[in-house]
Amino acid sequence: xxxxxxxxxxxxxxxxxxxxxxxxxxxxxxxxxxxxxxxxxxxxxxxxxxxxxxxxxxxxxxxxxxxxxxxxxxxxxxxxxxxxxxxxxxxxxxxxxxxxxxxxxxxxxxxxxxxxxxxxxxxxxxxxxxxxxxxxxxxxxxxxxxxxxxxxxxxxxxxxxxxxxxxxxxxxxxxxxxxxxxxxxxxxxxxxxxxxxxxxxxxxxxxxxxxxxxxxxxxxxxxxxxxxxxxxxxxxxxxxxxxxxxxxxxxxxxxxxxxxxxxxxxxxxxxxxxxxxxxxxxxxxxxxxxxxxxxxxxxxxxxxxxxxxxxxxxxxxxxxxxxxxxxxxxxxxxxxxxxxxxxxxxxxxxxxxxxxxxxxxxxxxxxxxxxxxxxxxxxxxxxxxxxxxxxxxxxxxxxxxxxxxxxx
Ligand SMILES: C[S@@+](CC[C@H](N)C(=O)[O-])C[C@H]1O[C@@H](n2cnc3c(N)ncnc32)[C@H](O)[C@@H]1O
Numbered sequence: 001x002x003x004x005x006x007x008x009x010x011x012x013x014x015x016x017x018x019x020x021x022x023x024x025x026x027x028x029x030x031x032x033x034x035x036x037x038x039x040x041x042x043x044x045x046x047x048x049x050x051x052x053x054x055x056x057x058x059x060x061x062x063x064x065x066x067x068x069x070x071x072x073x074x075x076x077x078x079x080x081x082x083x084x085x086x087x088x089x090x091x092x093x094x095x096x097x098x099x100x101x102x103x104x105x106x107x108x109x110x111x112x113x114x115x116x117x118x119x120x121x122x123x124x125x126x127x128x129x130x131x132x133x134x135x136x137x138x139x140x141x142x143x144x145x146x147x148x149x150x151x152x153x154x155x156x157x158x159x160x161x162x163x164x165x166x167x168x169x170x171x172x173x174x175x176x177x178x179x180x181x182x183x184x185x186x187x188x189x190x191x192x193x194x195x196x197x198x199x200x201x202x203x204x205x206x207x208x209x210x211x212x213x214x215x216x217x218x219x220x221x222x223x224x225x226x227x228x229x230x231x232x233x234x235x236x237x238x239x240x241x242x243x244x245x246x247x248x249x250x251x252x253x254x255x256x257x258x259x260x261x262x263x264x265x266x267x268x269x270x271x272x273x274x275x276x277x278x279x280x281x282x283x284x285x286x287x288x289x290x291x292x293x294x295x296x297x298x299x300x301x302x303x304x305x306x307x308x309x310x311x312x313x314x315x316x317x318x319x320x321x322x323x324x325x326x327x328x329x330x331x332x333x334x335x336x337x338x339x340x341x342x343x344x345x346x347x348x349x350x351x352x353x354x355x356x357x358x359x360x361x362x363x364x365x366x367x368x369x370x371x372x373x374x375x376x377x378x379x380x381x382x383x384x385x386x387x388x389x390x391x392x393x394x395x396x397x398x399x400x401x402x403x404x405x406x407x408x
């Protein structure tokens with residue numbers, strides 16, 4: 001931690017999809033934030049820290065979707081009370097500072113539950129009144145006849161059991177948008193979810209691997225192999241590019257950003273990166289669709305890790321099989337469409353057979369993203385749940401079958 005982390009501490013919330021809080025907390029522990037300082041909540045982890053923590057969280061967390069700082073918290077049960085308290089106790093200076101003179105960019109996201117105040121539109125209106133803010137962006141902006149909106153400044157308001165918590169987004173674009181993935185297939189998985197899956201056994205947040213290989217036989221646009229390479233090389237997701245340029249964060253535009261702390265964090269992150277090549281760990285991806293393999297290749301080179309990943313066009317039956325057994329980590333087709341499930345049973349059965357004794361990949365650990373217990377049954381394997389979350393509106397689980405202990 002830098003000394004500045006103890007000055008003017010923020011109450012920071014790193015958000016993640018519900019179910020991934022423990023994984024996120026492990027990442028934060030590796031960043032040097034002691035476990036007792038962390039408060040897990042549904043969909044995130046809260047702690048107190050300064051600029052160094054805020055910047056580190058945005059640069060390094062692989063599972064987080066956004067990092068927010070609290071700018072106010074109070075109880076209110078009526079709109080008049082809300083306006084009065086919001087005027088007094090919200091740090092409007094920070095919110096205005098984030099908008100840098102263009103307050104039309106300020107966007108509120110309100111959610112209310114189990115509270116007297118529940119009308120989200122009215123809550124937003126009263127917050128604008130309390131802060132003396134103009135209307136938000138015109139909903140017509142960004143359409144074919146209007147110019148695209150300037151980058152929004154996001155204020156998240158949570159009303160729960162009559163307590164109102166106001167937070168300012170420090171990230172900007174959603175953190176799963178690492179910037180490397182321009183080519184995608186029909187069903188790409190979020191980068192954050194791929195990282196979360198890899199953190200359930202194959203890799204640790206500090207880049208340590210448990211077995212010498214990761215193979216994704218349904219690699220699609222390459223998200224799992226690319227995230228595996230970033231993790232193993234210790235490349236922060238916020239610097240996933242060939243020149244390791246850090247991403248543009250909303251908080252880099254706040255007027256009180258101490259530039260020296262940012263420079264120090266970037267320099268420290270770069271110093272931790274493992275220089276190529278990785279020894280003793282190989283990453284492979286394959287897909288039966290050669291266009292997906294091309295897409296994965298292009299994405300890997302944009303992430304700066306094309307030299308770390310071996311990609312090839314191959315069906316599951318001829319997926320790469322390095323000599324030493326490692327992990328199969330994958331996101332097989334889900335088949336959510338009607339009839340899709342039935343047609344996928346043979347594929348899941350083949351995946352299961354491949355790791356059973358006598359199979360092509362016997363001795364390998366299998367870890368995959370599952371959305372359908374019926375397809376899990378088709379594998380014929382005894383599966384263990386390692387994580388459960390949501391993906392594109394579906395409940396999904398990371399499940400494993402492992403002949404050997406994961407090593408952790
Ligand atoms: C759910 S997608 C994977 C998405 C990937 N995780 C991503 O982020 O882009 C499943 C992939 O499996 C591939 N696939 C389907 N059947 C296959 C088979 N028998 N052998 C190899 N690949 C197959 C599809 O081409 C598709 O790209």
